[in-house]
Amino acid sequence: MEVILRTDVPKLGKAGDIVKVKDGYARNYLIPKGFAIPANQKNIKALEKERQLILAKAERERKKLLSLAEKLEGIELTIYRRKIEEDRIFGSVTAADIVSALKEKGIEIDKKFIELEEPIKKLGTYEIPIKFSSDKVVNIKLEVLEEK
Missing domain, CATH: 3.40.5.10 (Ribosomal protein L9, N-terminal domain)
Incomplete structure (x- = not known):
């Protein structure tokens, strides 16, 4: 058809x-x-x-997406999670968590653009690719820290 x-x-x-x-x-x-x-x-x-x-x-x-991509250049996010052992966290950090962290910074984005291969389950610093189109990908820095 x-x-x-x-x-x-x-x-x-x-x-x-x-x-x-x-x-x-x-x-x-x-x-x-x-x-x-x-x-x-x-x-x-x-x-x-x-x-x-x-x-x-x-x-x-x-x-609109390109202007959004320019806003995201150099953005650093910090998400706090409870630690259970060593550097593992309770639960995980997903694309929805990243969207809500961006929303707190005043940037509205759809989670379909976030290219997470799998949820983040450990403390640390990560590069998260946000793919707006086949030729425009922006990497943001995400830091997952222990909740005090």
């Missing part, structure tokens, strides 16, 4: 692209979530008019 992407979809295409996907993926995920519309003659004609709007919206979104 061919669909027209309304937003950028990672590993699939950019907004305004016409891509061929499996029927179930389109019907069950892309179309209901509003990420795509079916690529029929009517929609393709409407796409020509809407393409400029989609591209302008995508460009605004990209500029």
Whole structure:
């Protein structure tokens, strides 16, 4: 099935692209979530008019993310956790914890941008990559300290 992407979809295409996907993926995920519309003659004609709007919206979104990336340059976060033994902590530090720590500093970010391979379970200093796009990755410094 061919669909027209309304937003950028990672590993699939950019907004305004016409891509061929499996029927179930389109019907069950892309179309209901509003990420795509079916690529029929009517929609393709409407796409020509809407393409400029989609591209302008995508460009605004990209500029917004780049300005957010500039704000994050050189940010250092400190998160306190209870220590159980040696340098292990009680619980873990996840992407949601990093998002809330950034929110305290006045930076709103979606946790989907934070590239944590696995939750942090030890005290120490970490470099956390925040991936805004395939070409823009910002590393922030995260320090996990013992709660007093």
